[in-house]
Amino acid sequence: MELLNLxxxxxxxxxxxxxxxxxxxxxxxxxACITWAQPLKRRSSHKARLMGLPSAAVLPLLFGSLGLYGVxxxxxxxxxxxxxxxxxxxxxxxxxxxxxxxxxxFHAAGSKLVLCGRNGERLRDLLRELSATADPTKNPHQxxxxxxxxxxxxxxxxxxxxxxxxxDHVDILINNAGISYRGSIAETVIEVDRxxxxxxxxxxxxxxxxxxxxxxxRRKGHVVAISSVQGKFGLPFRSAYAASKHAFQAFFDCLRAxxxxxxxxxTVVSPGYIQTNLSLNAITADGSQYGVMDxxxxxxxxxxxxxxVVLDAVGEKRKEVVxxxxxxxxxxxxxxxxxxLFFAIxxxxxxxxxxxxxx
Numbered sequence: 261m262e263l264l265n266l267x268x269x270x271x272x273x274x275x276x277x278x279x280x281x282x283x284x285x286x287x288x289x290x291x292a293c294i295t296w297a298q299p300l301k302r303r304s305s306h307k308a309r310l311m312g313l314p315s316a317a318v319l320p321l322l323f324g325s326l327g328l329y330g331v332x333x334x335x336x337x338x339x340x341x342x343x344x345x346x347x348x349x350x351x352x353x354x355x356x357x358x359x360x361x362x363x364x365x366f367h368a369a370g371s372k373l374v375l376c377g378r379n380g381e382r383l384r385d386l387l388r389e390l391s392a393t394a395d396p397t398k399n400p401h402q403x404x405x406x407x408x409x410x411x412x413x414x415x416x417x418x419x420x421x422x423x424x425x426x427x428d429h430v431d432i433l434i435n436n437a438g439i440s441y442r443g444s445i446a447e448t449v450i451e452v453d454r455x456x457x458x459x460x461x462x463x464x465x466x467x468x469x470x471x472x473x474x475x476x477x478r479r480k481g482h483v484v485a486i487s488s489v490q491g492k493f494g495l496p497f498r499s500a501y502a503a504s505k506h507a508f509q510a511f512f513d514c515l516r517a518x519x520x521x522x523x524x525x526x527t528v529v530s531p532g533y534i535q536t537n538l539s540l541n542a543i544t545a546d547g548s549q550y551g552v553m554d555x556x557x558x559x560x561x562x563x564x565x566x567x568x569v570v571l572d573a574v575g576e577k578r579k580e581v582v583x584x585x586x587x588x589x590x591x592x593x594x595x596x597x598x599x600x601l602f603f604a605i606x607x608x609x610x611x612x613x614x615x616x617x618x619x
Contacts, residue, residue, distance in 0.1 A: 336576065339575075340575025340576055341369070341370075344369040344370065345370035346370060346371070346401075347371045347432055348371070348372045348430050348431045348432070349371045349373050349434065350373075350374040350376065351366070352376045352377070352410065352434065352435055352464070352467065353376070353437025353438065354375040354377050354383060355377035355378070355379050355383055356537060357534070357536030357563055358436055358531075358536060358566055358570075359434075361566070362434060362436060363375055363386060363390065364390065364564075364567070365568055365570070366571060367390050367403070368398070370399050371399075371401075371432070373390075373403040374403070374404045374406060374427055374430075375404070376406050377407065377437070380407040383407065387403055387405060390403065404423075410458070410463025410464065410467070411462075412463075413463065413466050416466040417466065417470055419467070420467055420471055424471070429474055430471050430475065432574060433468065433471055433481075433482070433484065434570070434574075436484075436486040437463070437464070439456060439459045439501075439543065440498075440501050440541070440542035440543075441498060441500040441501040441542055441544070442550045443497060443499075443500075443544045443545030444497055445499045447545040447546075448499070448500065449546060452543060452545060452547050453499075453500045453503070455543065456543070457503070457504050457507070460505065460508060461504045461507045461508050461511070464508065465508075465511055479522050481525070483519075483524065483525070483527070484527045484528075484529065484570065485509075485526070485529070486570070487505050487509050487529065487530045488505045488532075489532050489582065489584050489588045489589075489592060490505050490506075491508055493591055493602070494606075495606070496609055496610035496613060497613055509530070512526055512528050516579060527574060527581070528579070529566075530582045530583065531561070532561070532583065532585055533554075533560030533561070533585075535557065535560050535561065536557070536563055538557065539552060539554040561585075566583050569581060591605075
C-alpha cells in the first residue's frame with residue numbers, strides 16, 4: 261500500500277496518533293503495511309455500518325413501539341370506560357367539595373349513583389343538577405340519595421341496609437366524607453379527637469364492613485378510600501386529622517390484602533390540598549368551627565381535577581394514588597428516607613405557625 265493511498269484512509273478512520281505513526285512507519289514495506297492495515301479497515305467499515313443503523317432500523321423500531329403503546333393505551337381506556345359504565349357507585353360526602361365533583365364525574369361516565377350525606381336538601385339539589393345536564397343516551401339511570409351522619413355508627417348500619425334495598429348491590433364504594441381539624445394537642449379536649457375519629461375512621465369502616473359481605477359473595481367490588489397525604493405524615497396543629505387519616509390508610513391497606521382473593525379491589529387516593537370548604541368546616545380544639553379558608557387550601561388543586569384522577573384510578577383499578585404537588589409528594593418520601601430532616605422541618609413549621617398565631 262502506497263503512502264499516498266494510505267493517508268486518506270487513515271484520516272477517514274479517525275485513528276489515534278500512535279496508530280497513524282505505526283502505519284507510516286510500515287509504509288516503506290507495502291506488503292507488511294497491507295497485512296497490518298486490513299483488519300483495521302474491516303473494523304472501520306463495520307463501525308460505519310453500525311453508525312448508519314439508526315436511520316435504517318432504530319426509527320422504524322421507535323415508531324413501532326409508539327404504535328404499540330398507543331394501542332395499549334386505547335385498550336386500557338376502553339376497558340376503564342366499560343368498567344365504569346352502568347356500575348353502581350356509592351359516594352359519601354356528596355353534598356359538596358370533592359364528593360360533589362365525583363358525583364358529576366361518575367355520572368358523566370355512565371354510572372348509577374347513590375349519593376350520601378347529612379343534608380337531604382343539598383343531595384336533592386345535586387340530583388336536580390345532574391338531571392339538568394343528563395344525556396339519556398349516556399346515562400339513563402335513576403340515581404338515589406341516602407341521608408345519614410357518618411359519626412353515628414347505628415345510622416351508618418341502617419344506611420347500608422337502605423342502600424342495598426335501593427340498588428340490590430354495590431359495585432364501587434367511595435368513602436369520601438370527612439372532617440378536618442385545627443388546634444394544638446395540649447389545648448384539644450378529648451371529645452374533639454373522638455369526633456374526628458368517628459367521622460374520618462369509624463364511620464367509613466362501619467359502612468365498608470356493612471357493604472363488604474355482598475361484594476365478597478358476588479366476588480366483585482371496588483372500595484375507594486379518599487385519604488390524604490397527612491395519612492402518610494403528620495403536620496403540626498393537625499393531630500386529630502392526621503391520626504384519623506393514618507388509621508384510615510392502615511385499615512384499607514390491610515383490607516386490600518385480605519379481599520384480593522375474592523376479586524374485590526381497594527384503591528387509596530391521597531390528595532394534598534384541594535380547593536374545598538374543608539378548612540372552613542374544620543373544628544378547633546374546643547369543638548367550635550374554624551371558619552377560615554387556609555391559603556394552602558385556596559391554592560390547592562381544583563376539586564374537579566382530583567375527581568377526574570379518582571375516576572381514572574378506579575377505572576384502571578390502581579391500588580394507590582397520591583394527588584399532590586411536588587413539595588407534599590417530596591415530604592412523603594422524606595419522612596421515610598430522611599426522618600431526622602423531616603422532624604427538623606416540622607419543628608420549624610410548628611414554631612412559625614405558633615408565632616403567626618401570636619402576632
